[in-house]
Amino acid sequence: xxxxxxxxxxxxxxxxxxxxxxxxxxxxxxxxxxxxxxxxxxxxxxxxxxxxxxxxxxxxxxxxxxxxxxxxxxxxxxxxxxxxxxxxxxxxxxxxxxxxxxxxxxxxxxxxxxxxxxxxxxxxxxxxxxxxxxxxxxxxxxxxxxxxxxxxxxxxxxxxxxxxxxxxxxxxxxxxxxxxxxxxxxxxxxxxxxxxxxxxxxxxxxxxxxxxxxxxxxxxxxxxxxxxxxxxxxxxxxxxxxxxxxxxxxxxxxxxxxxxx
Amino acid sequence: xxxxxxxxxxxxxxxxxxxxxxxxxxxxxxxxxxxxxxxxxxxxxxxxxxxxxxxxxxxxxxxxxxxxxxxxxxxxxxxxxxxxxxxxxxxxxxxxxxxxxxxxxxxxxxxxxxxxxxxxxxxxxxxxxxxxxxxxxxxxxxxxxxxxxxxxxxxxxxxxxxxxxxxxxxxxxxxxxxxxxxxxxxxxxxxxxxxxxxxxxxxxxxxxxxxxxxxxxxxxxxxxxxxxxxxxxxxxxxxxxxxxxxxxxxxxxxxxxxxxxxxxxxxxxxxxxxxxxxxxxxxxxxxxxxxxxxxxxxxxxxxxxxxxxxxxxxxxxxxxxxxxxxxxxxxxxxxxx
Numbered sequence: 391x392x393x394x395x396x397x398x399x400x401x402x403x404x405x406x407x408x409x410x411x412x413x414x415x416x417x418x419x420x421x422x423x424x425x426x427x428x429x430x431x432x433x434x435x436x437x438x439x440x441x442x443x444x445x446x447x448x449x450x451x452x453x454x455x456x457x458x459x460x461x462x463x464x465x466x467x468x469x470x471x472x473x474x475x476x477x478x479x480x481x482x483x484x485x486x487x488x489x490x491x492x493x494x495x496x497x498x499x500x501x502x503x504x505x506x507x508x509x510x511x512x513x514x515x516x517x518x519x520x521x522x523x524x525x526x527x528x529x530x531x532x533x534x535x536x537x538x539x540x541x542x543x544x545x546x547x548x549x550x551x552x553x554x555x556x557x558x559x560x561x562x563x564x565x566x567x568x569x570x571x572x573x574x575x576x577x578x579x580x581x582x583x584x585x586x587x588x589x590x591x592x593x594x595x596x597x598x599x600x601x602x603x604x605x606x607x608x609x610x611x612x613x614x615x616x617x618x619x620x621x622x623x624x625x626x627x628x629x630x631x632x633x634x635x636x637x638x639x640x641x642x643x644x645x646x647x648x649x650x651x
Numbered sequence: 652x653x654x655x656x657x658x659x660x661x662x663x664x665x666x667x668x669x670x671x672x673x674x675x676x677x678x679x680x681x682x683x684x685x686x687x688x689x690x691x692x693x694x695x696x697x698x699x700x701x702x703x704x705x706x707x708x709x710x711x712x713x714x715x716x717x718x719x720x721x722x723x724x725x726x727x728x729x730x731x732x733x734x735x736x737x738x739x740x741x742x743x744x745x746x747x748x749x750x751x752x753x754x755x756x757x758x759x760x761x762x763x764x765x766x767x768x769x770x771x772x773x774x775x776x777x778x779x780x781x782x783x784x785x786x787x788x789x790x791x792x793x794x795x796x797x798x799x800x801x802x803x804x805x806x807x808x809x810x811x812x813x814x815x816x817x818x819x820x821x822x823x824x825x826x827x828x829x830x831x832x833x834x835x836x837x838x839x840x841x842x843x844x845x846x847x848x849x850x851x852x853x854x855x856x857x858x859x860x861x862x863x864x865x866x867x868x869x870x871x872x873x874x875x876x877x878x879x880x881x882x883x884x885x886x887x888x889x890x891x892x893x894x895x896x897x898x899x900x901x902x903x904x905x906x907x908x909x910x911x912x913x914x915x916x917x918x919x920x921x922x923x924x925x926x927x928x929x930x931x932x933x934x935x936x937x938x939x940x941x942x943x944x945x946x947x948x949x950x951x952x953x954x955x956x957x958x959x960x961x962x963x964x965x966x967x968x969x970x971x972x973x974x975x976x977x978x979x980x981x982x983x984x985x986x987x988x
Binding site for chain 1: 664715716719722723724725726740743744745747748750752754757758759761763764768772775776777778
C-alpha cells in the first residue's frame with residue numbers, strides 16, 4: 391500500500407513538471423507517433439510484394455504489431471534503465487538512492503518514469519481494433535482479462551531482461567553497447583517467429599523471450615490455436631523473468647562499489 | 652550506549668590492471684591481473700550518543716568508504732558494524748529511516764522541482780505525520796533561514812542556499828544520527844558559520860550524534876570535541892582535539908619575513924643544531940620555522956636567524972591545527988607514536 395501511494399506521489403509530481411514544459415511534451419508525442427507510423431509503413435511495404443508471410447496475412451502481422459506496442463509502451467514508461475550504468479553507477483547517484491527507505495529498484499523506476507510513453511497503449515489498441523475488424527475478429531467477455539494478463543506478462547519479460555542487463559553494471563562498470571542492441575533484438579518479437587530459422591526462434595523463445603511480447607500472446611487473440619501453448623506461457627515467463635531480475639538486482643546491490651570522489 | 656559500534660571493519664576493492672599492447676589485451680581477456688586494494692583496514696570505532704566527531708584524512712584515506720559502509724551503501728568485506736543497533740546493509744530500509752545523510756558534492760533534492768515539493772515527497776518517503784512535519788520542519792526552516800527559497804526550483808539556488816536546503820532535507824525525519832560528508836565544501840564564511848551554528852543547536856536540542864568529514868579544519872575547531880584521523884585506511888589518532896594540539900607538536904612556530912630572498916638550505920644550515928623544520932610561508936620571502944622545544948630554544952633560533960639575515964617582520968604563532976595535521980601526514984606515525 392505504501393508503495394502504491396508513493397508511486398502516485400511521484401507520478402503527480404512528474405505530471406506537474408512535465409506540464410510546465412508543454413512544448414517539449416508535444417514534440418515528444420509527435421515524434422513517437424511518427425516513429426510508429428514508419429514501422430507501420432514498413433510492414434505495408436513488405437506486403438506490397440507478397441500477401442502471405444509463412445502463412446500469416448498482412449492484417450495478422452499488423453495486429454501483432456499493434457499488440458506489441460501495448461506492453462512495450464508500459465515497459466518504456468516505467469523501465470527507463472537503459473542508462474542505469476552511466477547515470478547511477480558512474481555518476482554515483484546510486485549512493486543517494488541507497489540512503490532512502492524504499493527498495494532501490496522501485497525508487498529508480500519511479501524516478502525515471504516517462505508517463506507520456508503510455509500514449510503507445512492507445513496507438514496499439516487502435517491498430518489492433520483496425521486489424522481485428524479487417525480480419526472479422528470478435529471480442530469475447532474474457533478477452534479483456536486475457537489481454538491484461540498477456541500485456542502484463544509481456545511488459546514483465548521486457549522489464550526483466552533490461553533489469554538483468556542493468557544489474558550487470560554492479561559487477562562491471564565498463565561501458566557496453568548491449569542496451570541499444572537489446573532494443574533491436576526486442577523488435578524481432580513483433581514478427582511471427584516461424585519466419586526465422588530454428589536457432590533464432592529458440593533464442594527468442596527461451597533465452598531472450600521477446601517472442602512472448604508480440605507474436606505468441608497475439609496469436610491467442612487471432613485464434614491461431616497451434617500457438618496456444620506458447621500464448622498461455624506468456625504470464626508465466628513474465629513472472630519467471632521478473633523474479634530472476636529482482637534476484638540479480640538484489641545480489642548486485644550487495645556488490646555496489648560506489649563512485650570514487 | 653554506543654550509537655556507532657564498529658569492530659575490525661574492512662573494505663577491499665579489486666582493481667584490474669591491463670597489460671600493454673594488443674597481445675596484452677588478448678591475454679587480459681583470458682586472465683586478468685588484479686590487485687586488491689584495502690581502502691579501509693580493520694577499523695574499530697565507537698561513538699556515543701550526542702557526540703560530534705570529525706572524521707578526517709587525506710583524499711583516498713578511506714573516509715568516504717567508511718561513511719558509505721556506516722550508512723549501508725557499501726557492504727563491508729569483513730568486520731562487524733552496528734549503527735543505531737542495526738546492521739546498516741542487511742536492514743537497509745529500516746536502518747536509513749534512523750539516519751540523515753548529506754553528501755556535499757551530490758544533491759539529495761530533486762533538481763527540477765521547488766524545494767518545498769522536494770520536502771513534501773521526502774515527507775511521504777519517510778512516512779511522517781503532518782504534525783511532526785509542521786512542528787519540526789517549521790523550526791528547521793526558520794533556523795536555517797530558507798523560508799524565502801521554498802518555492803524556487805533547486806537548480807536556481809546558489810551553492811550556499813542549496814546546502815542549507817540539503818541539510819533541512821536530511822533532517823526532515825529528525826534522525827538521531829547525522830552523517831555529513833564535506834558539508835561546507837565551497838561555501839563562503841558566513842554560510843559556513845550559519846551551518847555550524849545550526850549543527851550545534853540540533854546537537855544540543857535533540858542530542859543528535861554527528862559524524863562529519865571535512866577538509867576545512869575550522870569546521871572541526873568550531874564543532875567537534877573528538878577527532879578521528881585516518882591514514883591509508885587505518886585510524887592513526889582518535890581523541891580530543893586539544894590533546895592532538897598538545898601532544899603531537901610541542902613548541903611554537905616562528906614566521907620570518909626577510910628583506911632579501913633566502914634559500915631553505917641556508918636557513919637549515921644555520922639552525923642545524925636546533926630541532927627546527929622550515930617551510931615556505933605564503934608571503935614573498937617569508938619562511939616558517941616550526942620549533943620543537945621550550946621557549947628558550949625558540950628565542951635562540953630567532954637570534955641565530957636574525958644575526959645572519961636582515962628581516963622585515965617576525966611573528967610568533969601557536970601551531971595551528973592545520974599545521975599539526977599536515978605534520979602528522981608528512982612525518983607519519985613513527986615519529987610521535
